[in-house]
Amino acid sequence: MASFLQSIIVKESTLCLYLMTLMTDSDSKPLKIVVVNSLVAPKGADAAAQEQAERARALRIGLLESGYNILAALPPDADLAEQIARLQPDVIIVDAQSDAALKKVVAATADERRPIVCFTEDNDKVKMHAAIEAGVSAYVVAGLSAERVIAVLDVAIARFEVDQKLRHELAETKLKLVERKVIERAKGLLMEHHGCTEDDAYHKLRRLAMDKNLKLSEVAQRMLDVADLLI
Numbered sequence: 001m002a003s004f005l006q007s008i009i010v011k012e013s014t015l016c017l018y019l020m021t022l023m024t025d026s027d028s029k030p031l032k033i034v035v036v037n038s039l040v041a042p043k044g045a046d047a048a049a050q051e052q053a054e055r056a057r058a059l060r061i062g063l064l065e066s067g068y069n070i071l072a073a074l075p076p077d078a079d080l081a082e083q084i085a086r087l088q089p090d091v092i093i094v095d096a097q098s099d100a101a102l103k104k105v106v107a108a109t110a111d112e113r114r115p116i117v118c119f120t121e122d123n124d125k126v127k128m129h130a131a132i133e134a135g136v137s138a139y140v141v142a143g144l145s146a147e148r149v150i151a152v153l154d155v156a157i158a159r160f161e162v163d164q165k166l167r168h169e170l171a172e173t174k175l176k177l178v179e180r181k182v183i184e185r186a187k188g189l190l191m192e193h194h195g196c197t198e199d200d201a202y203h204k205l206r207r208l209a210m211d212k213n214l215k216l217s218e219v220a221q222r223m224l225d226v227a228d229l230l231i
Helices: 002-007 012-024 047-065 080-087 099-108 125-134 146-194 198-212 216-230
Strands: 032-036 069-074 091-095 116-120 138-141
Touching: 032 047, 032 080, 047 069, 047 091, 047 146, 069 080, 080 099, 091 099, 091 146, 099 116, 099 125, 116 146, 125 138, 138 146, 146 198, 146 216, 198 216
Parallel strands: 032 069, 032 091, 091 116, 116 138
Antiparallel strands: none
16 A cells, blocks of 8 residues: 555645545546556466466456446557547556556657556556656556555546646646736837837737737737838
């Protein structure tokens, strides 16, 4: 349990809020899941490969018994990008046999992010941190009981939602900063060409925005674009 808790880097209070929301939403549809792991051990496989195949089977059984909807179980060498784009799962579970499989899943979801859960026997902390930084929502070392799968998925989804919220807030902040710079430049242009004060320049921009039914930053950008053409 300790290793599991160490694998999830999320503030406890925020997680609890999201988990309560998830658990009380009784009308929600079962999660659509894609599992990436070995389906069966190849003929003449060694003990390690057979054990891996059994782990994969146990994982799928645990998910089905817990009421999850497995859209597909894909081998690591499949065209994961195409399959994920076609299936549109809510969550992707990687029963990791290699770094390559996990990297393929992360790359396949780069443009359309979704929770990724990685079950592995490799407790290398460097790999764990690299996986989480790359976008993995939960990196779990050992343990595939049905009860644990449920708990891991709940926390992974909560962590993903928190991460998406932070990304959205950061993007909004960056956009506001860019817009503010554009407005300041447009105000400076008006002050220079009309000899008006900063307040007067702002009110001119605001009136233009209202007349054109545009955002203040859009009017400012158009003014700058015209000024650039005249230089």
